[in-house]
Amino acid sequence: MNDWVIETEGVSRRFGSVQAVDSLDLHVPKGAVAGFLGPNGAGKTTTIRMLLGLIRPQGGSIRLGGHDIHRARRRALTGVGSLVETPAHYPHLTGAENLDIACHMAGLPRRERDRVLDLVGLAGAAKRRVKGYSLGMRQRLGLARALLGNPKLLILDEPTNGLDPSGIHEMRTLIREAPERFGATVLVSSHLLGEIEQTANHVALMHRGKLLFQDTIAALMDAHPGGLTIRLDRPAEALARVQATHADAAELEDGIRLPGRFTAAERAAINRDLVEAGFAVSDLTLVKPSLESIFLERTGGTGDLQ
Amino acid sequence: MIGVMRAEALKLRRSLAIIVMGVAPVMTFILTVLIQLSGESPGIWAFQMMSTSAIWAYFLLPMTATGLTALLAQMEHGPGTWSQILATPVAKWQVFTGKVVMALALMAIVTALIYVSIFASGFVAGWINPAEALEGSPPWWDAAKLLGKMYLASFLLIAVQLGVALRFNSFALPVSVGIGGTFVAVAATSSKYGIFFPWLLPVNMLASEPERAEFALMFGGAGGAVLLALIVLYLSRRDWH
Missing domain, CATH: 3.40.50.300 (P-loop containing nucleotide triphosphate hydrolases)
Structure with a gap:
């Protein structure tokens, strides 16, 4: 029952x-x-x-x-x-x-x-x-x-x-x-x-x-953990560097995006690595997924909502 | 079922149906008073009863049935309340039976008002001009029997009108059917198949051959009851979008 x-x-x-x-x-x-x-x-x-x-x-x-x-x-x-x-x-x-x-x-x-x-x-x-x-x-x-x-x-x-x-x-x-x-x-x-x-x-x-x-909703969010957006100079070079440890990272216009969950220590480590490699990191943002982004992802971007 | 009927009765409050119910009795009253006062009436109660009943059966009964059934259905179609009513634990057949009972009840009330109108018009015209007062004793029982039979014979007509009105979300369709049926009935009066035409069945209560009147009463009454039951069954089973 x-x-x-x-x-x-x-x-x-x-x-x-x-x-x-x-x-x-x-x-x-x-x-x-x-x-x-x-x-x-x-x-x-x-x-x-x-x-x-x-x-x-x-x-x-x-x-x-x-x-x-x-x-x-x-x-x-x-x-x-x-x-x-x-x-x-x-x-x-x-x-x-x-x-x-x-x-x-x-x-x-x-x-x-x-x-x-x-x-x-x-x-x-x-x-x-x-x-x-x-x-x-x-x-x-x-x-x-x-x-x-x-x-x-x-x-x-x-x-x-x-x-x-x-x-x-x-x-x-x-x-x-x-x-x-x-x-x-x-x-x-x-x-x-x-x-x-x-x-x-x-x-x-x-x-x-x-x-x-x-x-x-918690389970839905768990299944879509969001990611970390890093604003920096030379995103293509930065992407090549981080892909060694984060293969699914993606390049943005003014930075890179790393999908997944990141603890404060992990974020600090990534930041330190990039700075020590000479990149000018201007911003690190933890991106939480919204229902809208999850929905669009699940529908392949075809589930237009008003 | 009592709750459904109480709900149906409450829906009539301040509705146009109340006005529509008064139209036919008021019209027959005014018409018969004027005819009587014109001096062209034979001046006897039997004629008063037959002429008023004929006007009622030929035109006003079918048009009243058309108007009332269309209004009862539009009360739900108009605002879109079917979805609310049919999503309650009340059995769907009870909801539609409520509409059937209400349609028959309203037509019974109008028939009773027509009965009152027959006698009221005779007495009022006689009071206005005593020289035109009707002769003989008022045919209380004969008028009740005649109008009662017309009412029963109209069940098939009421069933057709109510069925169309409930099935289709349109005011124009049942009204067109009603107007069409009423006018075709005039042309079909002399046809031997006219006895099967729902809009003519009440008129056949005035037929000089008793067997014709008897058949029309049975066909209209029993046929109407069967058709109303089938309508309830069909509407209870169909999808409501």
């Missing part, structure tokens, strides 16, 4: 000639905030729709909380809150009435509506019609609906779309704290790498329908 809250095995879906999702084996552990990353068109939304039972996969299986989404749909979706793409509400109704609809359907009491309105900071606008809401307020209302009934799994598709900077900050905080505050596991999709870097502890990278990587 494992602790996967989301578990897919070989899930595939094709639309015409486009393979939107290809043999996806996605595993999200309990208590994780998992970032689901990929450029537009990578297959994230199709995957999320399949996870929620809105689209049937053409192959493979999907289990939420251990229940198959198609054989035991109701049990699988019990305790799942979701926000899919743009927030959709009934514009002629108030924010509170929109949540009342969700409460009626889920058999939840009215106090639950008030609780989530407070949580997303919409209590003051609850009696206003949604057609007068800004995009950010609609997004918050969508999140409020997803939080109804204290879900154990939150599936959020691009949740910061349309939010202003403070709204983005609040949303990130809420997502980051969801496991601790609500005991929820979160799968949050985004094409914004910085977004995921700041909120998630797990990551799944998707590109052209395929899963490129999934694990903790």
